[in-house]
Amino acid sequence: MSYFQRMLKMGNSMKIELEAPRLLREALADVPGVERVDITTPAESEGLSADLLCRLRFHGREHVLMGEVKSNGQPRHVQTALFQLKRQAQAQTKDVVPLIFAPYLSEDARALCVEGEVGYFDLQGNARIAFPGFFLSRTTAGKPVAERRELRSLFKPKSAAVLRRMLREPSRPWRVVELATEAGVSVGHVSNVRGSLLDRGWAELADDGIFLTQPDGLLDAWRDEYAPPAGELLSRYTTLHGAGLDEALKRRANELPAGGFAILSAFSAARWMAPYARVGVHSFYADRQGADWLARAMGLVAAGRGANVEIRVVEDVDLLRDAIEPAPGIRCTSVVQTYLDLHAAGERGREAAEHLRQEKLQWRK
Numbered sequence: 001m002s003y004f005q006r007m008l009k010m011g012n013s014m015k016i017e018l019e020a021p022r023l024l025r026e027a028l029a030d031v032p033g034v035e036r037v038d039i040t041t042p043a044e045s046e047g048l049s050a051d052l053l054c055r056l057r058f059h060g061r062e063h064v065l066m067g068e069v070k071s072n073g074q075p076r077h078v079q080t081a082l083f084q085l086k087r088q089a090q091a092q093t094k095d096v097v098p099l100i101f102a103p104y105l106s107e108d109a110r111a112l113c114v115e116g117e118v119g120y121f122d123l124q125g126n127a128r129i130a131f132p133g134f135f136l137s138r139t140t141a142g143k144p145v146a147e148r149r150e151l152r153s154l155f156k157p158k159s160a161a162v163l164r165r166m167l168r169e170p171s172r173p174w175r176v177v178e179l180a181t182e183a184g185v186s187v188g189h190v191s192n193v194r195g196s197l198l199d200r201g202w203a204e205l206a207d208d209g210i211f212l213t214q215p216d217g218l219l220d221a222w223r224d225e226y227a228p229p230a231g232e233l234l235s236r237y238t239t240l241h242g243a244g245l246d247e248a249l250k251r252r253a254n255e256l257p258a259g260g261f262a263i264l265s266a267f268s269a270a271r272w273m274a275p276y277a278r279v280g281v282h283s284f285y286a287d288r289q290g291a292d293w294l295a296r297a298m299g300l301v302a303a304g305r306g307a308n309v310e311i312r313v314v315e316d317v318d319l320l321r322d323a324i325e326p327a328p329g330i331r332c333t334s335v336v337q338t339y340l341d342l343h344a345a346g347e348r349g350r351e352a353a354e355h356l357r358q359e360k361l362q363w364r365k
Contacts, residue, residue: 016103019101019123020051020069021039031136034057036055036057037055037057038054038055039053039055041053050098052066052099053067054066058133058134063134064097065097066088066096066099067098067099068081068084070101070102071102073103074106074199075199077102078100078113081100082116082118085100086098086118098118099119100118101121102122103123103124104144108200112201124140124143124144126138148225151221157318158185159185160319161185164322164334165183166211166212167215170211170212170215170363171211172211173211176190176210202215223340228341228344229312229319230314230316231316233313234291235302236295237308238299238309245282248298250329250330255293255296255297256293261317261321262285262291263332263333264330264331265285265333266283266338266341267345267352268282268283268284268332269283269333269338270342272326273338273359276351276355276356277351277352281307281308282310283310284309285312285320285333286311286314287320290320294311319337339353339357339361
């Protein structure tokens with residue numbers, strides 16, 4: 001962990017420790033029937049090892065809330081805190097309501113709290129407390145800047161190369177060196193991805209390596225943060241369509257220069273996997289050699305209006321290498337990449353994406 005990361009973590013910890021009592025007090029003050037709120041910290045003086053103790057008088061009855069403050073609200077850390085809180089609560093001679101406070105709790109982390117019957121608060125404004133006769137719940141949209149930055153980093157091209165390999169076989173365990181070789185990235189980069197997946201509860205460790213336990217959660221997050229690959233967009237026109245276009249691609253596949261790539265994408269790729277909607281534009285990802293080959297194979301001409309072929313000359317070569325071949329001579333983006341591109345293509349694309357996911361991305365639980 002770098003000096004900056006240590007300082008950031010320390011800042012988060014200090015901020016949430018200072019804010020937790022105020023957050024709790026303000027939230028409880030808005031609830032009808034609450035007559036008194038007494039918060040003390042630390043709670044060791046009460047015979048508890050938690051970070052915060054709240055005595056709440058609600059409709060004439062006293063309740064005790066016991067809070068644990070965490071500087072990191074990722075699911076893995078929340079899981080540990082849940083175990084500690086439940087054990088502390090069970091050790092008490094009277095009922096206590098356990099709570100977790102963190103700078104930010106993702107949807108997955110909040111779900112763990114609900115499942116474990118533990119309340120939660122975060123600095124983003126998400127909150128939940130429930131016990132017999134009492135229920136408080138608040139949910140806010142969006143993620144803090146730091147969380148969005150971390151997720152965007154996780155889905156950048158080098159990290160995405162690792163994720164693509166893992167999503168092809170979610171239950172397969174991977175050694176770090178093996179995965180680095182397969183994805184064509186450094187061991188250090190795989191280690192960073194590995195840590196992020198474990199922290200977010202999307203993966204677990206086995207004796208023979210890391211494997212995905214929540215591929216759907218990973219794909220959901222990737223979909224929500226997805227940005228189309230960078231590269232020059234070429235708009236072209238061809239007289240070919242339908243079976244004639246397919247035959248031209250198959251017939252001239254052997255003319256693609258060695259090391260060159262040209263693959264169908266978005267709706268054009270989905271047509272070979274799980275057909276849903278027909279569109280009038282043929283979409284491709286390619287490198288420069290692949291774009292030149294497409295121009296020859298399809299007789300492309302430059303077009304402004306009326307273009308029916310779009311070629312994105314991408315910088316992410318791994319995206320091209322991760323292609324599949326659903327029919328001889330027809331190469332497409334992988335199912336995961338096709339899903340991401342469809343979902344980013346507007347309402348009609350989202351419908352096609354969900355159809356593709358139902359047909360091709362139902363992983364064994």
